[in-house]
Amino acid sequence: MEFWVNQTFNGISYAALLFLLGGGLTLIFGVMKIVNIAHGSFYLVGGYLGVALFAATGNFYLALVGSALAVAAGGVVLERVFLRAVEGDDLRQMLLTMGIALFVQDACLLVWGGDPFSLRGPAYFAQSVKLGGFTFPILRLFMIAAAGVLFVVLWWFEEKTRAGAMVRAAIDNAEMTEALGINVPILKMAVFGLGAFLAGVAGVVGSAFMGIYPGLDFEILPYAFVVVIVGGMGSLSGAFVAALVLGLLDNFGKALFPEISYFTLFAPMAIVLAFRPTGLFGRA
Amino acid sequence: MDVAATRAPMRLVTGLAVALAILAGLAPVLPSYVVILMTEGLIYAIAAASLDLLLGFAGLPSLGHSAFFAVGAYTTAILVTRHQASFGAALAASVALAAIVSAAIALLVLRATGIYFMMITLAVALCAWGLAYRWVSLTGGDTGIVGIPRPRVPWVGLASGTLSFYYTVLALFVGCLALYLLLIWSPFGKTLVGIRDSESRMRVLGYNVFLHKAVALVIAGAFAGLAGSLYAYYNGFVGPSTVDLAHSMQFVLMVIVGGPGTLVGPLIGAFAITFLEKMVSVFTERWVMVLAAAYVVTALWAPRGMLGLLRAAR
Incomplete structure (x- = not known):
């Protein structure tokens, strides 16, 4: 019993991280239709900045927001200066994000060196809550809460606000949306910034959860992409469900079949692609 | 058919023959580290050209080509180190397994x-x-598989020397190149180009688009498996870095740097990137x-790559 409760809880808290990561990527894909290889770089920079800001200010929440905003600003600049220049050509945009990802990887190595960092966060992150005989670490509870709140806010934004309707319109048909007089270029820039913001949040939370080190940007990318593909490319709710499924599968996979646990990432994707090529919540 | 179209393949074959003669003739007089680099360039050229069949000719922008390269490399590494497989057997098994895996992925x-x-x-490549x-x-996880010996080649013996291994790879490269050329000049190759340019038109004309794409993926996967197998022999070590993101993208970069849809371009691109890496690494640690x-x-x-730039300059 304790095993199942603990593993489920761990799986859900891991899913929270996956949602922050994949949610941003799916938003960016939905509106911009690009393969954003630099998404892992947003995570990496977010994590390193979070560690630095926390060391400087001692305030975790300040570090979280400050770092995520900085990453978002970086994303906006990236979109304006580089991606805009090659708009409409999938391969060129992909090559650009790859170049940027390599640049960021090497730059981070130059600035922060090869040693791993960990963000300790406020003292109560190390404590845990006891409930009905089970213990729940506060850091993990915080991760779940942060992902949950962000999902609800983003869902409300996308489904209930005017700007969200514009985003949905741009996901379905950017050309037609533009013809209706909506400023799609600005929309794309904003969504790219928002996606980068979410990845930055994931980076800060992730560095408190499992540390941050060179190469992590490419290591977490498989998870981000599989969340997006399983959920349905461009669907926020899809990313949420896919993150939950993959977080739980990954956690139980690691606990029960450590040897082939990576199949828990590949297998769900293969199954979804075989039976529902557009993903769980995707629309063709 | 107009005159220019019939003349173009002749010029291409002549050009390639001259290039191959230079590659074969120069090797004995070049320093051995250059020959080693040329071997690596040839192996990557086989892989890059197979990706060009997909990316340039069939219009299938596959970013997962390293997965099949890795299947070939790991198959060879495992068969050679754990089962003492011969060169021919390891090569054949690598090609066959890469083709099977790419059929499933297709x-x-x-x-x-x-x-x-x-x-x-x-x-798919990230999962691989x-x-x-x-x-x-x-x-073997992060440590990979080490200690893959150089192959024992029929009529040559142990290709342990730099030159004998180079000529082995060169011979296989020539074979691959001939097959690539036959493929792109065949009706099958022309159909792929037709699918690239307009899938719906080809479908209306009665072509089985899905089947053509699937066969293209399998063929390209098989050639990538062959390149991977040679890479295992060349490198002596196969690890996760064979299939990491940077390596996957490098094939795409080689194709595009040279010129997608030209076959020759990716060969040049493969050599350019391989030599660039080694030359830059001499001067700086910041190769990345x-x-x-x-x-x-x-x-x-x-x-459109270097060939595209050349064409535009003309």
């Missing part, structure tokens, strides 16, 4: 097109990296920065 990825196809093939990394009992710049410059200013 069924999964071919329902998607364009940007969706790119996303999914990239995810994860498997190489975590499936420790099969792949230079590589990053290569991606950005290619994306911004040379999307």
Whole structure:
């Protein structure tokens, strides 16, 4: 019993991280239709900045927001200066994000060196809550809460606000949306910034959860992409469900079949692609 | 058929023959580290040209080509180190397994097109990296598989010397190149180009688009498996880095730097990137920065590659 409760809880808290990561990527894909290889770089920079800001200010929440905003600003600049220049050509945009990802990887190595960092966060992150005989670490509870709140806010934004309707319109048909007089270029820039913001949040939370080190940007990318593909490319709710499924599968996979646990990432994707090529919540 | 169209293949074959003669003739007088680099360039050229069949000719922008390269490399590494397989057997098994895996992957990825196809093939390559990394009992995990000896080639004996291994790879390269040329000049190759240019038109004309794409993926996967097998012999070591993101993208970069859809371009691209890496590494530790710049410059200013630039300059 304790095993199942603990593993489920761990799986859900891991899913929270996956949602922050994949949610941003799916938003960016939905509106911009690009393969954003630099998404892992947003995570990496977010994590390193979070560690630095926390060391400087001692305030975790300040570090979280400050770092995520900085990453978002970086994303906006990236979109304006580089991606805009090659708009409409999938391969060129992909090559650009790859170049940027390599640049960021090497730059981070130059600035922060090869040693791993960990963000300790406020003292109560190390404590845990006891409930009905089970213990729940506060850091993990915080991760779940942060992902949950962000999902609800983003869902409300996308489904209930005017700007969200514009985003949905741009996901379905950017050309037609533009013809209706909506400023799609600005929309794309904003969504790219928002996606980068979410990845930055994931980076800060992730560095408190499992540390941050060179190469992590490419290591977490498989998870981000599989969340997006399983959920349905461009669907926020899809990313949420896919993150939950993959977080739980990954956690139980690691606990029960450590040897082939990576199949828990590949297998769900293969199954979804075989039976529902557009993903769980995707629309063709 | 007009005169220019019949003359172009002749010029191409003459050009390639001259280039191959130079590659074969120069090797004995060059320093051995250059010959080693040329061997690596040839291996990558086989892989890059096979990706060009997909990316340039069939219009299938696969970002997961390293997965099949890795299947070939790991198959050879495992068979040679654990089962003492011969060169021919390891090569054949690598090609066959890579073809089988790419047939299975083709069924999964071919329902998607364009940007969706790119996303999914990239995810497949990323998962392949994860498997190489975590499936420790099969792949050796992070430490990989070490100590792959140079192959024993029929009529040559042990190709342990730099030159004999180089000529072995060169011979296989010539064979691959001949097959590539036959393929792109065949009705099958012309059909792929037709599908690239307009899928709906080819479908209306009665072509089985799905089957053509699937066969193209299998053929390209088999050639990538062959290149991977040679890479295992060349490198003596196979690890997760064979299939990591940087390696996957490097094939795409080689194709585009040279010129997609030209076959010759990717060969040049493979040599250019291979030599660039080694030369830059002599002067600076920041090879990754230079590589990053290569991606950005290619994306911004040379999307049709060097051959595209040449054509535009004319």
